[in-house]
Amino acid sequence: MIRKWFAEESGNTLILAALSLFVLLSFAGLAIDGGMLYMTKAELQKTANAAVLSGAQELTNNEAKVDEITRSIVAAHNAGSAIENISIEMEKKVAIDLSKTVPLAFSKLFGKESVNVRAHSAAELRTMGRAVGAAPLGIDDSIPLEFYKEYQLKVDSGGVEYGNFGVLALGSTGASSYEENLRNGYQEELAVNDIIATQTGNIAGKTREIIKEKVNSCPELPRDIHDRDCSRIILIPVYTPYNHDVNQVKEVKITGFAYFYITDPMDSKDTSIKGMFIERPGTGFETTSGVFKGAYSIRITE
Structure with a gap:
């Protein structure tokens, strides 16, 4: 009986250790995926801000020039982001919506292959x-x-x-x-x-x-x-x-x-x-x- 008790306890310990390891790996994997999404969001927001700041410099020129400059800044960052929308009000405001599909690593184990990250920014003209x-x-x-x-x-x-x-x-x-x-x-x-x-x-x-x-x-x-x-x-x-x-x-x-x-x-x-x-x-x-x-x-x- 003593041998049996020790054998059962040893088996339970192995199961608990395996479960603990899985939980730790899960948290680590989620942290890695979360960090990657956070960094992508920050970089996407930076690109959106730079695009509207540059585009706004042409808001007294013409709409085609605003659109051209805004798109060129997004392209120059070469981060695989897609432009969902550009809104232009001449002599007032330019806004942009960007998105980027980010493939996940650990989250694939739970059936989540990727996440679509979005960023929005707008720049307005004000009196100097x-x-x-x-x-x-x-x-x-x-x-x-x-x-x-x-x-x-x-x-x-x-x-x-x-x-x-x-x-x-x-x-x-x-x-x-x-x-x-x-x-x-x-x-x-x-x-x-x-x-x-x-x-x-x-x-x-x-x-x-x-x-x-x-x-x-x-x-x-x-x-x-x-x-x-x-x-x-x-x-x-x-x-x-x-x-x-x-x-x-x-x-x-x-x-x-x-x-x-x-x-x-x-x-x-x-x-x-x-x-x-x-x-x-x-x-x-x-x-x-x-x-x-x-x-x-x-x-x-x-």
Whole structure:
């Protein structure tokens, strides 16, 4: 009887050990499959976000371009994902739905061969209220802006009331600072409600030189105001006069941002930059208080 009892106990122990091992392997297998699904979901979401952020940059261009760019970003990730749907609202929003079939490993033992993982993302255009890279030029927000109509940004004080001719001292005053900021953009962030000093002095000559560089670096054959890398396009603050005396506006208050497309080089006597204001998404950030003058920021909203 004692031998029989020990034999039965040994058999029970083997059964329990086998069951415990199976349970542990099951948990390990499910963890592996779950981890694989989690990683796939994260990568799919990353692809969807990148696609709509890139597509949203063309929401002021045309719908075909938005679709093309969005699909190209998905294809560039080469992760085997499929596009289920792309929704486009020009000048507003682009959304995408992606899916990917993920083969399972351990779960096959339970009859589950694969899982279809999905991701959704949407990017919307918002009014730009903070940005890096602005030119040291500005325009009074009391001036009505009509997109794609010719305007002139004056860069000297001749014939301008109160000496306010739209030239801003970003970071510091002086010709060298102005030259650097006009050529490369101001590398600090500006935001709605910032108070900025105005720039004085004779800067028309240096302006002509830099505008010529920008025009020559982006030939118009044909004109493409949607070219993301065109040097003719500059970001400028929109402002309201903040502090002025009888002869000069000394400080301005930023109320928004605008994009200006330079249409013509400046000749030796020009004191104005000829161009037009355009609608364009940029790399700035949104605000709830700024005025809209054509400069959009992009935000993932879903």
